[in-house]
Amino acid sequence: MKRLPWHHPLVLFAISWIVYIALVWEEVTLPTLMTVAAVILVRLTHRKLPDVVPKIVGLTLFVLAFVKHGRHVNPEMGLNLLLAVVALKMLEARNGRDWRMLTLGTFLLWATGALFVKTPLYFLCAIVGCAVALMALVRGLGEEVDVSWKELWVWVLRAAPLAVILFFLLPRFSAGLWTPPQPAPEGIVGFSEEARPGDVSELRTSGELAFHAMVTPLPAKRDLYWRGMTLTGHDGWNWFAIPRDEDWGSFADNGRIPGASWWRQDIIHKKEARRAFALDWPQWWEANGKQAPAGTHATMRFFPYSTLRRYTALSSAAKGAPALSKHAQKESLNGLNRRKLPAELTSFSGKTLAEAQDALAKYFQQQGFTYSLSPGKVVSLSEFFQVKKGWCAHYASTTALVLRAWGFPSRLVSGYLGGAFNSVSNYYTVTEDDAHVWVESWDGEKWLRVDPTLWVVPERAELDGGEFFRQRSATDRFFDSRHLPAWVRDTQMWVDSINYRFLVWSEEFDRDQQRSWAEKLNWNLSTFYMAGLWVLLASTLGFWAWEYYQSRPRQNLHNDRQRTWFAFEKWLKHQGIASSTQLGPRALKTRLENDEFAQKTKAIDWLEKWEAVVYAAEPSQQELKALRVLLKG
Secondary structure (H helix, E strand, O other): OOOOOOOOHHHHHHHHHHHHHHHOHHHOOHHHHHHHHHHHHHHHOOOOOOOHHHHHHHHHHHHHHHHHHOOOOOHHHHHHHHHHHHHHHHHHOOOHHHHHHHHHHHHHHHHHHOOOOOOHHHHHHHHHHHHHHHHHHHHHHHHHOOOOHHHHHHHHHHHHHHHHHHHHHOOOOOOOOOOOOOOOOOOEOOOOOOEOOOOOOOOEOOOOEEEEEEEEOOOOHHHOEEEEEEEOEEOOOOEEOOHHHOOEOOOEOOOOOOOOOEEEEEEEEEEEEOEEOEEOOEEEEEEOOEEEEOOOOOOEEOOOOOOEEEEEEEEEOOOOOOOOOOOOOHHHHOOOOHHHOOHHHHOOOOOOHHHHHHHHHHHHHHOOOEEOOOOOOOOOHHHHHHHOEEOHHHHHHHHHHHHHHOOOOEEEEEEEEOOEEEOOOOEEEEEHHHEEEEEEEEOOOOEEEEOOHHHHOHHHHOOOHHHHHHHHOHHHHOOOHHHOOHHHHHHHHHHHHHHHHHHHHHHHOOHHHHHHHHHHOOOOHHHHHHHHHHHHHHHHHHHHHHHHHHHOOOOOHHHHHHHHHHHHHHHHHHOOOOOOOOOOHHHHHHHHHOOOOOOHHHHHHHHHHHHHHHHHOOOOHHHHHHHHHHHHO
8 A cells, every 4th residue: 555745735734734633623523523534534545435425414414403403503413513524625635626625625614613622732833823824735736836835834924914913903892702501511510501410320521621710819728609690490309590590791881999998809700601600699790891680599591693602790798698689589488399309318307597508418318318420310309319329409409308398598609619710811711611510598698509419529620620530530539630749730720821821811802902092092892993904904915016016027147147238238328329139149249340439449359358258157146247247247
């Protein structure tokens, strides 16, 4: 089997795609990965498939994506379909048009990946990947284009100033791209707007990034409860939001001033978010210079077709929230009859919420309840009391139902608990493994947090989700980062810090920043954008002018020889000798010998030197210049 050289266009495209997949690994699905691998294997082994195969595979992938996501079209689905389609194009790459389509598709892939990964490494790889794809195009076109790697990088460097202009001067918009609501991925630990412990029998961790948050002042580890959604309705086991749980945020110029003991959280989501998160208890959120107050449930959902990736949350460090709900809604008491509870829980003689928590915590501990991500499919409260194992949603649902049966209004809260702290840049990294569900109960004056998961696994409050699950998994202990040398962990933290600062820098340059630049120039925003447009046009025209100048015939020996001969003819004309472009040097010499003029001897001597320089060997530019200098003497 003939082995393809590394610079073959198919190999170059394959290298570019492999690096791309490694960088956006979290977004690539298994069918897409299998498709790309199969296409590369088929082409690199010189196998041929019927032309109908790419069409069938592409249609199958589209159907699978539609079956999985349905109407929930999302960026991840688009990225996977685009990657598969571009890869399938390689199966039919034969002529110049196909190579051009592959190159444009690869450019689009790298641009699309920037929606998911914003790190210096990714953007460096994107530049190199596009350059490699362009060289693959050159190799694929063969004799049509002849470009060296040096010339290719010159092109890339010429495009850099234009890219900078586009980044800083083009208009920025306050609203993010709209992403339709997504169903919670089944069987994976992560935030969900419902708590349905009866739907799945087992969960697995993903470690996918949810958001970064810089908090001032730094809270205690046990205070890292990131509130997202209030759930008041239930069907006797599964919990969901009712209309009163939905607080729709409206940003306006409210001009609020935070309290002295409040936490300020600058949050950047990995993806566009439709719901704002904040440490309990949030008071309001800020975005694009405007503010939105927290509703009666201390939650906020953005208006339909509206999403954000970056915002600031202000939260009170006070225990409970008397100002956010003046009374407990009657829905928070709709629960179970005590007779449906185990005998030990049917009677409760206490009067306070603290006594109820102590009694229920003691019951869980004495009955041997354990934490598990694989308890089997527990479809009811009574079944949970028999199985005696589950994750946070099982314990939160059970606790809320029991507390309601005992007369304490209760509800569930879905959000995150914890986060890995980066001490280099002082920010938290919250992942989907930190997703958590807890209980809120009304003590007669305010809502108080009740976290029954900590009754079973108290260490969860001191550990972020990823570390907690690693400690509980025997297979993951071997890969625990705590077992790595200190210098490796420090390096990881520095790299993460650089990526975070790059993300913050890229996100902070928004419409408000452009407005600030315009004000420094005594311009309004429209003038700033118009100036940017003119700079863009001038840069484009200047680039075209430079390319035109560079494309003109270079001054080489042939052109220099013509220039020297034309200079001699011009000199003769000044001596009164008519044009003689049709004559060669010797014929012209014969003609000049028969003419009479003042510079006759100089003209004949010059022609003799011309013959000696031009016809004896390949003349140099210095020799031709010397001949031109003689004419000026």
